[in-house]
Amino acid sequence: MNNFSYIKAASVQAAIDQSTAGFNVKYIAGGTNLIDLMKYNLTRADTLVDVNRVQENKDIIEMENGGLRLSAFATNAQTAYNPLIERRYPLLSRAILAGASAQIRNMATNGGNLLQRTRCYYFYDANVPCNKREPGSGCAAIAGYNRIMAILGTSESCIAVFPSDMCIALAALEAIVNVEGPEGSRSIPFADFHRLPGDTPHLDNNIGQDEIITSIDLPAKGFSKNYSYLKLRDRNSYAFALVSVASGLDLDGDVIREARIALGGVAHKPWRVEEAEDFLRGKPANQSNFRQAAEMILKGATGYRHNEFKIELAKRAIVRNCMMALNPATQLPGAQPSV
């Protein structure tokens, strides 16, 4: 059988020790992605180190800089429904609740969410070429059925999309990912956490083999007054985004003091374009300015045979979502469009 050892780590350090000591060790949190990958025979592990029981605090910690620290080991559900998050970072709460299903969110952890793998059909089918699964074998999606694939930041090696919702909000909020490893701990700004495919599509992110995500820091600024998360997908729940947008606005009257816009479902990582956010600074919050920002965000986007539509859709979604952010009460639950 595909046997593996299973160890429950009592602390982060113990988990790291297990990982460095063993061969082909993987951390397991909620298991909602990892177990599927193992069943599909795409991932193998000789040892699974369960990080759900680490003694570190799973509560949300208020930091001195006015921000919050989320435990990587808390579940997506615990995070989304935490009153502090609901009040101060409702954008994050909305994004999490737009993802997966209630059952999965009850199992899935914040750390695992950051590391979930793409949903590219070809990645999951071991009998077709895929550079992400098997470097150098080719990319079947480029000439294949690529409706769900990326339009930004693609490469000749891979056009896959990073499927998370939560991470789109974290990107907009400029979260910081804290990791610990054999060489100590470090903090990675969200924008540097995930990678573009380039010619190394087998690497999704910049975390090291034995490193463990311990927490995620949210800066003080939560955009809790003017925010919105919009997810466009093939069914109203339990489907990954074809395009999603997280918007956070800081307004002075109807003038934008600061804007954050992150796109999901369009690239190998959450997509943000500083130029567009700079453009919005000091401008009135209206359709035409948002549209101009959208054009900047989508600059250089290229469609493939079946996903050309994403380019215009993403632009419209940005405009709509920023307009919804002006009045968050207009949002429907589950990140359905309304206004």
Added chain:
Amino acid sequence: MSLLPSVGQPVSRLEGQLKVTGRAQYAADYSIPGLVYGYVINSTVTKGKIQRIDTTKAMSLPGVIQIFSHVKRPSLAWFNLQYADMDAPPGSPFRPLQDNKIIYNGQPIGLVVAETFELARYAATLVEVEYEQEAFDTDLNANLSNARTPKIGMATMLKPPPPRPKGNFEKAFSESLVQVSAEYYHGTEHHNPLELFATTTVYEGAGKVTIYDKTQGTVNSQLYVANIFGLKYKNVRVIAPYVGGAFGSGLRPQYQLFLSVMAALELKRPVLVTLDRSQMFTFGHRPPTIQRTRFGADANGRVTAMNHAAIGETSRFEDYTEVVVNWSHMLYPADNTLMQYKLVELDVFSPLDMRAPGGVTGMHAIESTMDELSYQLKIDPLQLRLINYAEKDESLNRPYSSKELRACYVQGAARFGWEHRNPEPRSMRRGNKLVGYGMATGIWEANTLPARAEAIMTTDGKLHVNSAVTDIGTGTLTVMAQIAADELGLPIQDVTFSYGDSKKPFAPVQGGSFTVSTVGSAIKTAGKALRKKLLRIAGKVGDGVFKKLELDDVLFENGRIALKNDPLTSISFVDIVAANDGNPVKVIKFSVPNVLKLKKYSRAAHSAAFVEVEVDEELGVINVTRAVTAVAAGTIINPKTARSQILGGMVWGISKALREETISDHHFGKYMNQNLGEYHIPVHADIHDLDVIFVEEKDDIVNALGAKGVGEIGLIGMPPAISNAICHATGKRINHLPIHFDNLL
């Protein structure tokens, strides 16, 4: 006081508690001592030959018992006919492990049997297979020039070819004032019942097996197994009391049945073979189909010319057909018609009936075309249907046994509020969303097949009824018990119905909405025979008051036979059975539909579907916010289970119109979204306000129950009603399904 008839009561499913508490045992749920587990190895190529299959590594794992393949299998039946099940289309049925040929992607090429499922699954990954690949074709659209007329066979009896042309279509069409023509398409769809296909075969000693199978026909599986493995029919028993949905996928024996039985016979051990979700995409499916319609009408809105042509996919080894183009002329009395149906052979597995096969496909094209015609004519779509209302079936020139479609239109429209529809497209709004109203007609044939049933009066005066029929989750158990109860005037609590067992009296496969009609009729016939027999025995008891009496002279109520003109004179069933030397009184009856009488009529259930959609045009987001389906299906035996069937059909209609599709990659010749995460069936958030109306319809012809079956009719009108509503909302007519939001951008 006599009991209220059970038929017509909303009786809750008798097995409901067992199901929701997990006590109902499905085919993979039998823990049998010594059970071993099979995992299927599927071809990873689409066409070619297996050159080498190396099982050494896998076999060396402790706990792996055997690996079957075309080079390691028992000798099997030789003739095609022995592989043909009751639902086999013309051609040569697929024979698992027959030889080294690969004819479709995902074809089963081996079975690993091991002590545990996990071990078998792991060992399967260690089996090395080398293929010689050949060129293949799986793309219907790229092969339309190869379309040909289907072969005729047994299956044609239930699936008639297109009706003969009438009048002169081309002339009438070119001369008609208003003309509409369009092309329609839907791709492959897979059944995806919740329960995975599984078979547990218990080896009972030389040449004898008991099989727990996921199937829609216990007798069908029994015959298939006996024929292939050369076993005596009586030595093959197939049991399937609970079936976790099937929707047509269980109409034919699937390969796990073959593999499980083969392994059990060879290993002389009980063997369970379960498919996993991705393997559920390696057999039958709804075939992709292209349709073209051309309808012409005169200034009054009368349809004068109709052409409906369809090209469906089939495999290279069987001619699977559907009734796609026969419906329009059953519904609309045009004088000039031309109906055409062809097939394209591709390197895929044979398609397989999926809920409302052909009907839901054809009606999508027909009812969308009618809708388009209504815009051209500037006549309300509902009004257009009424103008063209067929009082008889013009395609075969015969009357309907009953047809209350008009009542469906009227009552459905009233409940829905159709009169609030502004005829102008894009004219209705709610907030920033466009609102559209659409409607469509549904029709599905009401067939009856022969079946047998047994009725037994037990010593304690209770009724026991037997049939081999399955209950695929539709409520068959419950409605059969209701029908039986009324036959003997007993409360339903005093009736037991045993079913889902090939040892019980013969029933055909459960599908096509003909089960209530078929098995229900058999039970009625058996019930009547039992009444007669009880009365005859009663005549021999005591002072002989019941001697020489006819059924008309007596009443069956409260567990007794009573004189009609003197109800106080009665005898209990218990006493009658006691008088039968204390032996239960049994009858077995075969009920055969009166074909000569039925042939004079067209028999069909009808429906009218009304749908409201909201469309967020800028983003393309579509929601079916409201739908009403009015159904005319004769007697509704159980309004509760029938309503569930219609609701399920309506949900499926939403799914078919807006959600589900099997994604094919023709470069690899395979399906890419073989799981329920990516094969999108609707979730709760997709389903809003659904309403069902059963209109009254009396039918003395269709069968003794006057019931037509409701398994498919709820689905049929929904997809066109939805696309018509989208067209009304947006002004855009989208003729391929499913409609995704990118189609509206």
